[in-house]
Amino acid sequence: EPEVTQTPSHxxxxxxQEVILxxxxxxxxxxxxxxxxxxxxxxxxxxxxxxxxxxxxxEIFDDQxxxxxxxxxxxxxKIRSTKLEDSAMYFCASSRxxxxxxxxxxxxxxxx
Amino acid sequence: RKEVEQDPGPxxxxxxxxxxxxxxYSNSASQSFFWYRQDCxxxxxxLMSVYSSGNEDGRFTxxxxxxxxYISLLIRxxxxxxxxxxxxxxxxxxxxxxxxxxxxxxxxx
Numbered sequence: 001e002p003e004v005t006q007t008p009s010h011x012x013x014x015x016x017q018e019v020i021l022x023x024x025x026x027x028x029x030x031x032x033x034x035x036x037x038x039x040x041x042x043x044x045x046x047x048x049x050x051x052x053x054x055x056x057x058x059e060i061f062d063d064q065x066x067x068x069x070x071x072x073x074x075x076x077x078k079i080r081s082t083k084l085e086d087s088a089m090y091f092c093a094s095s096r097x098x099x100x101x102x103x104x105x106x107x108x109x110x111x112x
Numbered sequence: 113r114k115e116v117e118q119d120p121g122p123x124x125x126x127x128x129x130x131x132x133x134x135x136x137y138s139n140s141a142s143q144s145f146f147w148y149r150q151d152c153x154x155x156x157x158x159l160m161s162v163y164s165s166g167n168e169d170g171r172f173t174x175x176x177x178x179x180x181x182y183i184s185l186l187i188r189x190x191x192x193x194x195x196x197x198x199x200x201x202x203x204x205x206x207x208x209x210x211x212x213x214x215x216x217x218x219x220x221x
């Protein structure tokens with residue numbers, strides 16, 4: 001069964017540095033998402049992406065964040081000037097229109 | 113008002129018990145509904161979609177009441193492996209999927 005893959009599985013970064021989290025969505029899916037989950041808290045929507053542009057974004061997704069689909073397969077989340085509170089699991093998901101999302105197994109981001 | 117609310121939990125039940133989870137959503141125009149399960153420190157995994165007519169998958173039954181803006185998940189004959197957090201997910205509009213806070217279930221031997 002096709003799956004969403006994310007790399008790296010764990011990223012440790014110094015505060016203030018930039019990180020790029022990578023995702024390869026399922027190949028015939030057209031909608032892509034990023035979520036984050038701070039330890040012990042709920043899954044929070046960050047952004048959705050369709051047709052090479054952002055379709056929805058949450059209040060969390062401010063100027064510190066950006067997404068890109070640099071080629072036909074990858075979908076990346078860039079976090080600039082990382083803060084301690086950015087430490088969380090970041091999940092990528094993909095879907096067809098109005099169909100359930102399929103999640104990658106996440107990247108654990110630790111900001112020191 | 114929070115967009116998606118769930119039973120606060122945790123639910124601790126013995127093996128073989130029947131357990132029900134409830135979820136309410138605020139947007140009456142919501143289009144589609146799902147139950148996911150999430151194991152500790154893992155990604156959410158789709159358990160089942162929820163249809164207006166109700167649907168069943170083995171020991172799991174999901175129901176939707178659009179008038180009351182309410183979704184339920186029933187687990188019969190619970191197994192140890194059912195221990196997880198159950199997430200209610202609502203597609204509010206377009207591609208805006210909102211997660212509930214989850215209800216944690218522990219099935220005890």
